[in-house]
Amino acid sequence: MPRLVIEGTGAVRSDDQGVSWRELYTGLQRTGWVEADRLKINSAAQTSYFDDPCATEGVSEGPVSVSGQSETRGGGEPADHVAQLWHLIGPGCDRAHIALGTAWDYDSGGPLAKAVPDGATVEAFGTWARVTIPGLSAARLDAASEDTWNLISFTTRTTDRTVVIDVYAPQPSLFAARVLSDPARLLVDVIPAADGDTESAPPPVLQLHGGLSTFVVWPGPIDAERPTEVAMPLIVRGYSRWFEASGVVEFQHADGSPATARVTGPQVFNPGPGSGWGMTATDWLEVWGAFEFTIQDVGPGDYRLLVGEYPPIDDSSFMGIAIPIRILPTR
Numbered sequence: 001m002p003r004l005v006i007e008g009t010g011a012v013r014s015d016d017q018g019v020s021w022r023e024l025y026t027g028l029q030r031t032g033w034v035e036a037d038r039l040k041i042n043s044a045a046q047t048s049y050f051d052d053p054c055a056t057e058g059v060s061e062g063p064v065s066v067s068g069q070s071e072t073r074g075g076g077e078p079a080d081h082v083a084q085l086w087h088l089i090g091p092g093c094d095r096a097h098i099a100l101g102t103a104w105d106y107d108s109g110g111p112l113a114k115a116v117p118d119g120a121t122v123e124a125f126g127t128w129a130r131v132t133i134p135g136l137s138a139a140r141l142d143a144a145s146e147d148t149w150n151l152i153s154f155t156t157r158t159t160d161r162t163v164v165i166d167v168y169a170p171q172p173s174l175f176a177a178r179v180l181s182d183p184a185r186l187l188v189d190v191i192p193a194a195d196g197d198t199e200s201a202p203p204p205v206l207q208l209h210g211g212l213s214t215f216v217v218w219p220g221p222i223d224a225e226r227p228t229e230v231a232m233p234l235i236v237r238g239y240s241r242w243f244e245a246s247g248v249v250e251f252q253h254a255d256g257s258p259a260t261a262r263v264t265g266p267q268v269f270n271p272g273p274g275s276g277w278g279m280t281a282t283d284w285l286e287v288w289g290a291f292e293f294t295i296q297d298v299g300p301g302d303y304r305l306l307v308g309e310y311p312p313i314d315d316s317s318f319m320g321i322a323i324p325i326r327i328l329p330t331r
Contacts, residue, residue: 054093055189058174064122064129066186068178077102079113079184082139082155082165087148093176094150096167096188098131104138106286112183120186124175127206131165131177131188138163138286145288151190152208154215154239156288159267163287166239168208210321213241214308218323227254227303227324233296234325240291242309245284247320249277249293254302254324265293273297300329 013021013033021033058064083101087094103110117134139155146153152168167175167188174191208215209222216238220228240247249268251261258275265271269278281289295305308320 052178052180052187054090054095055176055178055191056092058176058189058191059124060172060174060193061124061126064124064175064177066120066122066177066179068180076114077111078135079115079117079133080104080135080137081110082136082143083110083112085139085143085146085153085155085165087146087151087153089148089150093189093191094148094169096131096146096151096153096165096190098133098165098186098188100133100136100184100186101140106138114184115181116179116184116186120177120179122175122177122188125206126172127170128166128168129175129188129190131167131186132162133165133186136163152215154288156239156290157283157286158290159282159292161282168206170207171205208239209323210238210307212319213243214247214320215239216307216321216323222321222323224324227326229326229328231328232298232330233294235292235294236305236307237290237292238307239288240281240309241284241288242281243284243311245281245289247279247281247291247307247309248318249279250306251275251295251298252304252306254304256304259298259303261295262297263293263295267291268293298327300327302326 015021019035021035023031023033079100079102081101081104082098084097084099086097088097100113100116101110102113120131120133123130144155150170154166155163156166157163167190169190172193174193176189176191178187179185180187206217206219207221209218210216216236218228222228249263251259251263252275253259260273260275262273263271263277265279267280269280271277279291279293281291283289303325305323305325306318306320307323308318310316310318
């Protein structure tokens with residue numbers, strides 16, 4: 001069941017009795033008013049836009065300045081996992097709220113940490129950003145991902161085995177970041193970029209497609225009637241929760257018949273020419289796994305790329321995503 005996040009809109013009013021009221025966003029485009037004295041902010045769960053409003057500046061590409069370094073040092077155990085990952089919708093920005101925990105335990109997680117470790121970084125890539133926090137090794141099951149109509153975030157183990165949080169926006173955006181302490185939280189504000197906010201040409205709108213156990217990062221929409229035009233070699237990456245981290249890649253002609261290609265990568269079971277390959281993701285239990293592979297040696301034409309899994313449950317059929325592609329002639 002989706003989680004209901006109630007957050008302030010920023011509007012405050014006083015009635016004729018002098019009572020202060022605050023407007024709240026309750027989801028599904030609905031708002032309501034509540035007496036301010038009746039509000040109890042759960043700072044261990046999320047931060048309020050009343051106390052921590054949206055950042056007004058950020059960067060679209062490159063390192064993001066992480067402000068508000070935690071003042072708590074030497075107290076409590078070091079952070080070792082993502083305890084909470086929530087998206088908040090506020091005036092002026094969307095927010096990925098990352099709370100950190102200590103004493104990781106798969107069954108119960110652990111208490112919230114007091115301070116974000118030194119060296120936390122955020123790198124922006126136009127339509128998404130990567131958060132790296134030293135010392136993280138896992139995430140609570142309910143904090144490994146978050147999906148709202150504006151943002152999608154994954155706690156994942158990268159191909160170099162580092163645990164990171166990737167935050168995706170549906171359009172080119174500015175990213176800003178702040179650290180809070182007691183408990184340890186990192187706020188990543190995502191501000192839609194206006195014309196002129198970027199010095200270079202607008203980056204491709206990388207979008208996440210898929211669902212359940214497989215997501216593929218793809219430059220734009222996936223439309224069966226309009227295959228994405230690509231050139232060789234083609235690098236494909238994504239996120240998975242495949243059973244025991246075991247997935248498959250299949251390459252077909254547009255009519256579904258097997259096609260021949262060369263697929264390579266350190267996670268591919270049987271790299272080389274063929275029409276089907278096995279692949280191992282970097283994780284499947286403690287965080288989302290990451291995968292990456294390269295397709296090459298394919299002639300021009302229309303094809304289908306399938307990425308997903310065959311779960312070993314009652315001879316389950318393929319679960320994943322099918323991407324129509326059109327390979328352009330080499331110039």
